[in-house]
Amino acid sequence: MKIKKGDIVLIISGKDKGRTAKVLKSLPKEGRIFVEGINLKKKHSKPKKQGEKGQVINIPGSIEVSNVKLVCPKCGKAARIGYIIEKDSLKNSKKQNKFRICKKCKSKV
Ligand SMILES: [Zn+2]
Incomplete structure (x- = not known):
């Protein structure tokens, strides 16, 4: 959700x-x-x-x-939410992190 x-x-x-x-x-x-x-x-x-x-x-x-x-806590607008998946920054890590992003300002929220 x-x-x-x-x-x-x-x-x-x-x-x-x-x-x-x-x-x-x-x-x-x-x-x-x-x-x-x-x-x-x-x-x-x-x-x-x-x-x-x-x-x-x-x-x-x-x-x-x-x-x-x-x-959105960043831009203060009622926004639609998207998700981005980012790989863990550690080398050889297979872990992926899922972030919510504001579709208006593209910030992670
Ligand atoms: Zn925003």
Whole structure:
């Protein structure tokens, strides 16, 4: 999955369209992510003790990863992501490293 925890993303569809926020968690198998403050769902918590009031807490709901675009930390634009494979710089190393790149500014992100 192209989007990882800690990325800043732009929401491109749904009720939070146009907002940018940080990815809290990604669920690669489901293709969904949790984004800070996005798609909040109200949850009523019951009082734990007698005499206490129940509270309403907002918990983020997951959204489909196709509903966001990564905001490139280098150029600050919502960009499409590509991948480049680079060979390890060590001689005789067969190791390959995969990097995400911003398609706008070509930086590794
Ligand atoms: Zn960029």
